[in-house]
Amino acid sequence: xxxxxxxxxxGRAASGAVVPVLAFAGIVVAVMQTLLVPVIKDxxxxxxxxxxxxxxxxxxxxxxxxxxxxxMGRLGDLYGKRRMLITSxxxxxxxxxxxxxxxxxxxxxxxxTLQGFAMGAIPLxxxxxRDMLPRERxxxxxxxxxxxxxxxGGLALPAAALVAQHSDWHVLFYGAAGLGVLAIALTLLVxxxxxxxxxxxxDLPGALGLSTGLxxxxxxxxxxxxxGWTSGTTLGLFAAAAVVLVLWGVLELRVKAPLVDLxxxxxxxxxxxxxxxxxxxxxxxxxxxxxxxxxxxxxxxxYGLGQSMVVAGLLVAPLGLTMMFTAPVYARLSAKYGPKVxxxxxxxxxxxxxxxxxxxxxxxxxxxxxxxxxxxxxxxxYSSLPALIVGAVPASETGAANGLNTxxxxxxxxxxxxxxxxVLANTANHVGxxxxxxxxxxxxxxxxxxxxxxxxxxxxxxxPKPNRAPQLRASSEEDANLxxxxxxxxxxxxxxxAADGSPVxxxxxxxxxxxxxxxxxxxxxxxxxxxxxxxxxxxxxxxARATGHGPLASSATHAGDExxxxxxxxxxxxxxSA
Numbered sequence: 001x002x003x004x005x006x007x008x009x010x011g012r013a014a015s016g017a018v019v020p021v022l023a024f025a026g027i028v029v030a031v032m033q034t035l036l037v038p039v040i041k042d043x044x045x046x047x048x049x050x051x052x053x054x055x056x057x058x059x060x061x062x063x064x065x066x067x068x069x070x071x072m073g074r075l076g077d078l079y080g081k082r083r084m085l086i087t088s089x090x091x092x093x094x095x096x097x098x099x100x101x102x103x104x105x106x107x108x109x110x111x112x113t114l115q116g117f118a119m120g121a122i123p124l125x126x127x128x129x130r131d132m133l134p135r136e137r138x139x140x141x142x143x144x145x146x147x148x149x150x151x152x153g154g155l156a157l158p159a160a161a162l163v164a165q166h167s168d169w170h171v172l173f174y175g176a177a178g179l180g181v182l183a184i185a186l187t188l189l190v191x192x193x194x195x196x197x198x199x200x201x202x203d204l205p206g207a208l209g210l211s212t213g214l215x216x217x218x219x220x221x222x223x224x225x226x227x228g229w230t231s232g233t234t235l236g237l238f239a240a241a242a243v244v245l246v247l248w249g250v251l252e253l254r255v256k257a258p259l260v261d262l263x264x265x266x267x268x269x270x271x272x273x274x275x276x277x278x279x280x281x282x283x284x285x286x287x288x289x290x291x292x293x294x295x296x297x298x299x300x301x302x303y304g305l306g307q308s309m310v311v312a313g314l315l316v317a318p319l320g321l322t323m324m325f326t327a328p329v330y331a332r333l334s335a336k337y338g339p340k341v342x343x344x345x346x347x348x349x350x351x352x353x354x355x356x357x358x359x360x361x362x363x364x365x366x367x368x369x370x371x372x373x374x375x376x377x378x379x380x381x382y383s384s385l386p387a388l389i390v391g392a393v394p395a396s397e398t399g400a401a402n403g404l405n406t407x408x409x410x411x412x413x414x415x416x417x418x419x420x421x422x423v424l425a426n427t428a429n430h431v432g433x434x435x436x437x438x439x440x441x442x443x444x445x446x447x448x449x450x451x452x453x454x455x456x457x458x459x460x461x462x463x464p465k466p467n468r469a470p471q472l473r474a475s476s477e478e479d480a481n482l483x484x485x486x487x488x489x490x491x492x493x494x495x496x497x498a499a500d501g502s503p504v505x506x507x508x509x510x511x512x513x514x515x516x517x518x519x520x521x522x523x524x525x526x527x528x529x530x531x532x533x534x535x536x537x538x539x540x541x542x543x544a545r546a547t548g549h550g551p552l553a554s555s556a557t558h559a560g561d562e563x564x565x566x567x568x569x570x571x572x573x574x575x576x577s578a
Contacts, residue, residue, distance in 0.1 A: 017190045018128075018129075018132065018133070018190055018191055018192075019129065019133070019137070019141045019144065019145075021183075021186045021187060021190045021191055022085075022128060022129065022141075022145055022187075022191065023125070023144045023145055023148050024182075024183055024186065025085065025089060025121050025125060025183040025186075025187060026121060026122045026125050026145050026148030026149065026151075026152065027148045027151050027152035027155070028089070028092075028118075028152065028176075028179045028180055028182075028183045029088070029089070029092060029118035029119055029121045029122065029152070030119075030122070030148055030149045030151065030152025030156070031152045031155070031156040031176060031179065032061060032065075032092065032115040032116060032118060032119075032176065033061065033062075033119075033149075033152070033156075033413075034152075034156045034157055034160070034288070035115075035156055035160055035172055035173075035176060036057065036058065036160070036172070037156075037157060037160065037288075037292070038157065038160045038161040038164045038165075038309055038313065039160075039164050039172075040058070042169075043055075043057060046103065046169060047103060047104075047105045047108060048103070048105075049105045053105060054105070055222075055223070055226065056109050057105075057108055057109060057112050058112075058222075059219070059222045059223065060109045060112045060113040060116065061112045061113065061115055061116035062116065062218065062222060062410065062413075062414060063113075063116065063214070063215055063219065063222075064113045064114070064115075064117050064119075065116035065118075065119035065120075065410060066119075066214050066218055066407055066410045066411070066414070067210070067211045067214055067215065068088070068116065068117045068118070068119055068120040069119050069120050069122070069123055069403040069404070069406040069407045069410065070210065070259065070260060070403040070404045070407055071120065071207050071210075071211070071259070072087075072088055072120025072121075072123070072124060072403060073120060073123040073124065073127070073401070073402060073403025073404070073406075074198075074202065074203070074207075074259050074260075074403065075202060076120075076123075076124045076127055077127070077196075077198040078197065078198050078200070078201075078202055079197075080193050080194065080197075081124045081125075081127045081128045081131070081193075081194050082124075082128060082187065082191055082192070082193040082194065083193065084120070084124055085121050085124040085125065085128070085187060085191075086184055086187055086188065088117060088118045088119075088120045088121040088124065089118060089121060089180050089183050089184045089187070090180075090184060091114050091117045091118060092114065092115050092117065092118035092176075092180045093177050093180035093181055093184070094114055095110075095111045095112065095113065095114025095115035095116075095117070096111065096115055096173045096174075096176040096177035096180060097111075097173070097177050098110060098111030098114065099111030099112060099115070099170075099173040100170050100173035100174050100177065101170075103170075111173070115176070118180075119406065119410070120403060122145065122146070122148060122149060122406055123401075123402035123403040123405070123406050124403075125145045125148075126142050126145050126146065126386045126390075127194070127402060128191065128194055129141045129142055129145060130142070130390055131194035131195070131196045132192065132194060139330070139331040139334050139335060139387060140327050140328050140330065140331030142383070142386045142387060142390065143326070143327040143328075143330040143331060143334075143379075143382075143383030143384075143386075143387070144324065144327040144383075145386070146382045146383050146385055146386045147323040147326065147327055147379050147383055148324075149382065149406070149409065151320040151321070151323050151324045152320070155317060155321070157288075157292065157312075157313040157316055157317060158310060158313030158314045158316070158317045159175075159313075160313070161309040161310045161312070161313035162310050162313070163175065164309065165308070165309050165310055195506075195523055198257075200256065200257030201257060202259075203252075203255055203257060203258050203259040205251060205255075206248065206251060206252055206255060206258055206260070207259050209244060209245075209247065209248035209251060209252075210245075210248055210259060210260070212244050212248075213241050213244040213245035213248055214241075214407075216237050216238075216240045216241035216244055217237075217238070217241035217245070218411070218414050219237055220233070220234040220237040220238055220241075221414050221415060221418045222414055222417065222418060224418055224422075225418065225421050225422050225425060229422075249262060260404055264392075264393055264401070265401075265404065267392055268462070268464050269388060269392035269464050270389060270392045270393065270401065272459050272460070272462050272463045273385060273388040273389055273392070273405065273463065274404065274405055274408045275408070275456075275459045276343065276347075276381075276385075276456045276459040276460050276463075277385055277408040277409050277412065278408050278409070278411055278412040278415070278456075279347075279412060279452045279453060279455050279456030279459065280346075280347070280350075280378065280381045280382065280385070280409065280412060280456055281408065281409035281410065281411065281412020281413045281415075281416065282412040282413070282415055282416040282419075282448075282449065282452040283350050283354070283374075283378065283412075283416075283452050283453050283456070284374075284378050284382075284409075284412075284413065284416075285412070285413040285416035285417055285420070286354075286416055286420055286445055286446065286448065286449035286452075287316075287319065287354075287357075287370065287371070287374050287449070288316070288319075289416070289417065289420050289421070289424075289445070290420070290442050290445050290446065291312075291315070291316050291367050291370065291371065292312045292313070292316055293424075293437055293442075294361060294367070294437075294442055295307040295311070295312035295315060295316075295364060295367055296308070296309060296312050297436070297437070301436060303361070303362075303438075303439040305363070305364050305367070307364055311364070315364055315367045315368050315371065316367070316371055317371075318368060318371040318372050318375055319371040319372075319375040319378075320375065321375065322371070322372050322375025322376050322379060323375045323376075323378055323379035323382065325379075326375070326379030326380055326383065327379070327383055329380075330342055330379070330380055330383035330384070333345070333380070334383075334384065334387060339384040339387035339388045340384070340388065340460065340463045342380055342383065342384045343380070343381055343384035343385070343388065343460050343463075344457065344460050344461070345380055346376075346377045346378065346379070346380030346381030346382075346383075346384060347377065347381055347453050347456050347457045347460060348377070348457070349373065349374075349376055349377030349380065350374060350377035350378060350381065350449075350453045351377075351450055351453045351454065351457070352373060352377070353370055353373035353374040353376075353377055354374070354446045354447075354449045354450045354453065355450060356369070356370065356373065357373075357374075357446050358443055358446055358447070361439065361442060361443075381456075382409075385405055385409075386402055386405065388463070389401050389402055389405050390402075412452075416449075416452075419448060420445045420448065423441055423444050423445055423448065424437045424441045424442075424445065426441075427440050427441035427444065428441065493529070493530065493531045493532070494529070494530060495524070495527070495528040495529050495530070496509065496524045496528045496530060496544050496546065497528060502528075503524070503526075503527050503528020503529075504524060504528050504546045505524060505525065505526045505527075505528060506523050506524060506526075506546065507523065507524045507528070507530075507544050507545065507546035508521065508523060508544065508545050508546065509521065509522055509523070509524060509530045509532060509542065509543070509544045510542070510543045510544075511532050511541075511542060512541040512542075512543060520532050524544075524546075
């Protein structure tokens, strides 16, 4: 059975450094996705291999990241989010060191695969924030953590370009390993472990099925241009992916504690958020593919802007910086209007950015304008996604649900990479055996991004009315206190008592509905007090247990008044009215 925690443990506090440390960890793992972008064209020579084989250095990171996000999220729910976060970072450090010491293709692919594994750190960080932070800080914190995907990718471009232009390219991996070690040290020093746990065991068959299906699906997407989109290999892998994912879905529906709760995923709030996430992922990656190429093309082409690798990276860097500074703006907007409205606003700004970009490709400063506009829109959109997910799933499923949402964004970037790569290749001019992207190809790419945003906007409009939950609304200490008071009136509160009448600290109190499903759970505070919100009125069973005490189950009917329900672990259960 899966625990569903609807309230934080009483007295649980997190230091002010938790949010920047978790956001830094998210930025570090996101750097892995764009670390080699400045040297993509040189990889065949650097690794002494064919261009088609060199692309595996990028593909392997993408595939392992896609597989790791939902799996690490679920492991975090079960065994501790901080523990799994540190594990993800440690695997990334090992992968960076493996790549730093080699120029062999196969060994490099192994190292890059391990680096991609760290992408699971982002949903784990979001889950830790939900478990520990007070409600008034949660919105902006999750926004910053969610945006770290884009922030890391954007900031990595100029830094990686500077290193690649003035030093040996292996230094990129030494730097990545150093950042990973720093993130681990800061996490150990600052971030406490969350007490929230989901009950049950890890769904290994589900993990293997999802991993196999994702690899079979993403592999032809990333390699379709090389293999041919109508080739037997590409079509065969797509067909195999469909079969495996359908069988995996059937299995997950029959498992008591699945890796991904498909019934929860099918809720409109979760389903449409995940589908919109794919479109946001598509729109984010288009600008990352187009602007650096446009800026670096020589002016002799008639449309290239003739900038160096470093300058091109600096002109695109505001994309990530704007996303980072958008987080506090998002918190204010979401507190007033809700995450659905903020997502819609973000998508509208992205559409404006790409629309304006169609006519702003003739000077370097115009690329800066596009980057800022798109950074603001993508920042708002990315920040809204975890709030929408958190508002629709139990706390014990936060890691897995946000892992799946991060996976949806990765699928969006994968589709974007494949489609835009195909467009630019098919519209390129070939001069001396070298394919040179054309302005027509760049503009078609921007139109594709605009179409993806339009689809995302349509999906966002279908989201149900946002849940104005207290933890997502409170923007001041006064609002937060009021929200907590309102929560008490909508649920059960009281104390957990021992046989001698003394309060029992850290006792687990579970709320079970009339169908036998857990509707909420929490831990009592040091004074034995607990508070549990209820999803609706009706009959419930309150169960309490603590180390060294016998279990207790009391029937309780929520009638909307304030009468406390004390749970005495020395007495049998009795019928009460809350």
